[in-house]
Amino acid sequence: MTDVVTPPTSPVSRERSKEIKRLSVISTARQVRMLSRAELTELTGLSPATLTPLVRELIAEGYLIERGPGTSRTGRPRAMLEFNPRAELVAAVSLEPSRISCEIADSDGAVIAHRTVRLTGDIVDTICRFVPELAGDGLSALRGVAIAAPGVSSGGAVRLAPSVGLVEARPVGESVQQRLGVPVVVDNDVNLMAAGEHAAGAGSDVADLLLLHVADGIGAGLVLDGQVRRGAGGAAGEVGFLPLDPADRGHDGIGPFEARWSENAVAERMVALAPGRRPDSPVAALVELAATDERAAAYLDELLTAWARLIVSCVCVIDPGRVLLSGAAAQLDDAAVARLQTLVTAAAPSHTEVRRAVLGDRAVLHGAVSYALSAAAAAGLPTP
Amino acid sequence: MTDVVTPPTSPVSRERSKEIKRLSVISTARQVRMLSRAELTELTGLSPATLTPLVRELIAEGYLIERGPGTSRTGRPRAMLEFNPRAELVAAVSLEPSRISCEIADSDGAVIAHRTVRLTGDIVDTICRFVPELAGDGLSALRGVAIAAPGVSSGGAVRLAPSVGLVEARPVGESVQQRLGVPVVVDNDVNLMAAGEHAAGAGSDVADLLLLHVADGIGAGLVLDGQVRRGAGGAAGEVGFLPLDPADRGHDGIGPFEARWSENAVAERMVALAPGRRPDSPVAALVELAATDERAAAYLDELLTAWARLIVSCVCVIDPGRVLLSGAAAQLDDAAVARLQTLVTAAAPSHTEVRRAVLGDRAVLHGAVSYALSAAAAAGLPTP
DNA sequence: CACACTTCCTTCCTACGGCGAACGAATTAT
DNA sequence: ATAATTCGTTCGCCGTAGGAAGGAAGTGTG
Numbered sequence: 001m002t003d004v005v006t007p008p009t010s011p012v013s014r015e016r017s018k019e020i021k022r023l024s025v026i027s028t029a030r031q032v033r034m035l036s037r038a039e040l041t042e043l044t045g046l047s048p049a050t051l052t053p054l055v056r057e058l059i060a061e062g063y064l065i066e067r068g069p070g071t072s073r074t075g076r077p078r079a080m081l082e083f084n085p086r087a088e089l090v091a092a093v094s095l096e097p098s099r100i101s102c103e104i105a106d107s108d109g110a111v112i113a114h115r116t117v118r119l120t121g122d123i124v125d126t127i128c129r130f131v132p133e134l135a136g137d138g139l140s141a142l143r144g145v146a147i148a149a150p151g152v153s154s155g156g157a158v159r160l161a162p163s164v165g166l167v168e169a170r171p172v173g174e175s176v177q178q179r180l181g182v183p184v185v186v187d188n189d190v191n192l193m194a195a196g197e198h199a200a201g202a203g204s205d206v207a208d209l210l211l212l213h214v215a216d217g218i219g220a221g222l223v224l225d226g227q228v229r230r231g232a233g234g235a236a237g238e239v240g241f242l243p244l245d246p247a248d249r250g251h252d253g254i255g256p257f258e259a260r261w262s263e264n265a266v267a268e269r270m271v272a273l274a275p276g277r278r279p280d281s282p283v284a285a286l287v288e289l290a291a292t293d294e295r296a297a298a299y300l301d302e303l304l305t306a307w308a309r310l311i312v313s314c315v316c317v318i319d320p321g322r323v324l325l326s327g328a329a330a331q332l333d334d335a336a337v338a339r340l341q342t343l344v345t346a347a348a349p350s351h352t353e354v355r356r357a358v359l360g361d362r363a364v365l366h367g368a369v370s371y372a373l374s375a376a377a378a379a380g381l382p383t384p
Numbered sequence: 385m386t387d388v389v390t391p392p393t394s395p396v397s398r399e400r401s402k403e404i405k406r407l408s409v410i411s412t413a414r415q416v417r418m419l420s421r422a423e424l425t426e427l428t429g430l431s432p433a434t435l436t437p438l439v440r441e442l443i444a445e446g447y448l449i450e451r452g453p454g455t456s457r458t459g460r461p462r463a464m465l466e467f468n469p470r471a472e473l474v475a476a477v478s479l480e481p482s483r484i485s486c487e488i489a490d491s492d493g494a495v496i497a498h499r500t501v502r503l504t505g506d507i508v509d510t511i512c513r514f515v516p517e518l519a520g521d522g523l524s525a526l527r528g529v530a531i532a533a534p535g536v537s538s539g540g541a542v543r544l545a546p547s548v549g550l551v552e553a554r555p556v557g558e559s560v561q562q563r564l565g566v567p568v569v570v571d572n573d574v575n576l577m578a579a580g581e582h583a584a585g586a587g588s589d590v591a592d593l594l595l596l597h598v599a600d601g602i603g604a605g606l607v608l609d610g611q612v613r614r615g616a617g618g619a620a621g622e623v624g625f626l627p628l629d630p631a632d633r634g635h636d637g638i639g640p641f642e643a644r645w646s647e648n649a650v651a652e653r654m655v656a657l658a659p660g661r662r663p664d665s666p667v668a669a670l671v672e673l674a675a676t677d678e679r680a681a682a683y684l685d686e687l688l689t690a691w692a693r694l695i696v697s698c699v700c701v702i703d704p705g706r707v708l709l710s711g712a713a714a715q716l717d718d719a720a721v722a723r724l725q726t727l728v729t730a731a732a733p734s735h736t737e738v739r740r741a742v743l744g745d746r747a748v749l750h751g752a753v754s755y756a757l758s759a760a761a762a763a764g765l766p767t768p
Numbered sequence: 769c770a771c772a773c774t775t776c777c778t779t780c781c782t783a784c785g786g787c788g789a790a791c792g793a794a795t796t797a798t
Numbered sequence: 799a800t801a802a803t804t805c806g807t808t809c810g811c812c813g814t815a816g817g818a819a820g821g822a823a824g825t826g827t828g
Contacts, residue, residue, distance in 0.1 A: 017401055018785075038805060047787045052807055069794085075804025076794040208616040222702070224615070229608050232592040232705025235734030241700045243693050243731055244628060255700070255733065309627050316625045316639070317701040318606070321616025347627055349639065350619035402814075422776060431816045436778055453823085459775025460823040 036078030092368030144372030183375035194221025196367030210320035218258040263328040308343035420462030476752030528756030567759035578605025580751030594704035647712040668715040692727035
């Protein structure tokens with residue numbers, strides 16, 4: 001009857017505050033890996049008296065494992081506690097055209113199980129059968145699922161999604177969430193990569209970054225103040241649409257910039273520069289060729305100039321402080337990256353560091369882990 | 385001795401949770417203005433038993449005022465409580481070249497006192513003398529101070545700041561904070577405007593927006609997920625530096641885009657189009673002239689096209705969903721705004737609404753109120 | 769006009785979590 | 799051995815949250 005939309009839950013119910021402490025201890029333990037109760041007192045600010053029963057609880061639940069006594073100069077040695085990454089598992093599902101790949105990882109991002117299958121039948125069905133099967137007896141530790149889809153975003157912008165038969169992102173997420181009973185996040189792959197590099201890669205030391213992913217198209221993932229930002233319609237980072245050259249024209253959901261400067265475009269140019277079969281890694285091939293071929297060198301510089309303008313444009317809008325090159329852009333060698341850095345520094349209004357992303361293919365997985373863990377945390381702790 | 389950097393305060397001390405409830409009640413009351421305890425139970429989720437003493441406390445402190453019984457169909461009438469905006473005052477200080485203007489406002493943004501003085505001597509001194517003087521006996525209700533400086537940002541980017549003799553933003557904020565004993569926020573005026581429009585203007589219904597402010601330069605303020613985002617170095621929104629046309633060149637801290645398309649540039653062009661004295665509001669003058677003069681109409685369209693490209697660039701990066709035109713850009717008439725909307729829609733990858741900002745000069749004030757209130761809230765509730 | 773009824777607010781009381789303090793435990797220094 | 803030192807635990811007080819019950823203040827109805 002009274003179907004309250006916002007169940008007017010108390011902002012500070014009693015259990016909530018306990019939950020907060022639990023999470024505080026768990027996240028501290030996750031970072032430090034091996035610590036004693038005394039260290040927990042220092043790091044969390046909780047009193048020893050509060051910690052004793054809490055730690056007991058966490059040991060019982062498998063989050064912490066009691067190890068032998070540690071070292072100490074004098075006094076009673078501290079009983080060490082080890083964080084058990086296996087206590088929290090997440091599933092990262094990656095939708096690709098006609099395939100689904102799934103990985104079960106612990107909270108370190110260590111892959112415990114993975115498999116790839118050809119997509120047959122309903123996506124939701126496949127995922128809901130697949131994940132529990134892979135997780136095995138670790139299913140009870142599953143804390144969240146992150147689904148990466150190319151070019152799709154939570155808002156339902158379905159630019160590239162039809163290629164995987166995904167019409168709308170949200171329903172898939174909700175269906176899976178209902179059937180598996182754990183939080184599910186759906187996001188596009190570039191956002192997940194950005195989250196991954198932020199959590200465990202070349203951006204783990206900063207709160208803001210922009211990941212520029214060059215592939216068939218060009219997209220960016222945006223982390224501001226430690227969070228992936230998707231924009232109002234989930235279309236943040238569609239930098240392939242930047243109108244940097246009035247002469248460029250996009251078409252059919254391809255932006256004007258990416259039409260001219262994506263990996264595809266480079267591949268086509270490479271065929272002209274070095275007749276033969278189309279290279280698998282055109283950017284890497286271009287960098288190599290540029291060392292000996294003047295025309296290639298000129299084109300490389302043209303490419304770097306274009307990418308630099310793209311980066312500068314992003315920097316002017318959001319000032320990420322750090323830009324990570326991903327996908328084909330990560331194939332640039334040191335000299336090319338340095339050249340890009342120089343071009344960016346010359347035109348950007350604020351200090352910006354240009355680096356290669358470091359996680360490569362594993363970025364999506366790490367992002368999924370990070371998403372799923374924070375989704376799990378958010379589920380236990382609804383925003384007040 | 386043990387000078388702990390992060391005083392390892394407990395994440396959930398006892399007082400904290402009480403503070404959370406207080407804030408929850410206060411913010412609810414601020415929104416609803418006039419409500420009963422029964423409504424508070426519904427809206428906050430707190431039990432009546434918890435509310436009784438809390439409300440009593442708030443009445444004693446002047447946050448709430450008990451009014452007569454309200455209407456009710458049947459049963460005991462609810463005793464109405466009115467939120468007292470005067471219970472929380474904020475000071476908004478605006479630094480301009482050679483002047484300081486200060487306003488004391490209540491939490492509705494209603495100005496209680498204001499004054500402008502010529503800047504003489506030390507900025508910090510002036511502010512610290514000025515604010516208490518204006519606040520008078522309301523000083524005890526002062527919850528925060530927001531200082532707006534042109535072009536300066538929290539990171540210490542001092543592009544335009546030398547004009548007000550401000551070498552570094554942070555020390556000023558900290559000094560004032562120490563001497564006045566309330567939270568102080570320093571930010572650039574465009575960010576404050578964005579916050580103001582978000583809190584009380586044309587963006588109060590959305591969580592994301594971009595405010596494009598055209599004046600001598602061109603800057604943008606960015607609200608994402610309900611918060612003003614400043615970027616890693618505080619230089620987010622420096623869209624005047626966007627390299628949209630390789631031919632444009634910036635100089636001396638002026639970006640390439642704003643060098644050509646700012647209010648200044650329009651003013652110069654207007655002198656050529658309509659010889660005479662330089663108009664005070666060149667954009668308004670241009671719009672007016674364009675109705676009768678073909679060359680002016682052509683230039684107006686050129687200008688709108690340039691601004692549209694600027695907006696589309698921002699949209700591609702962050703997808704704000706709504707763009708507010710401020711400063712000189714707010715002088716466009718409905719037809720021009722519609723034209724801009726059309727141009728943006730044609731090129732942007734996501735749905736974006738273009739509107740005029742509505743607060744005008746008062747935007748900075750409202751932003752300051754919003755900043756100061758949330759700074760006060762944050763001070764009472766350090767991030768766990 | 770009395771009575772029931774409804775709704776609102778308050779007071780009483782209990783439960784429970786946080787944390788200070790005292791205490792037992794385990795080791796090194798003397 | 800004994801003292802010293804550091805760790806971890808148990809005890810018990812305190813304070814807050816919230817359930818339950820009761821008083822308060824109206825409206826409808828016989």
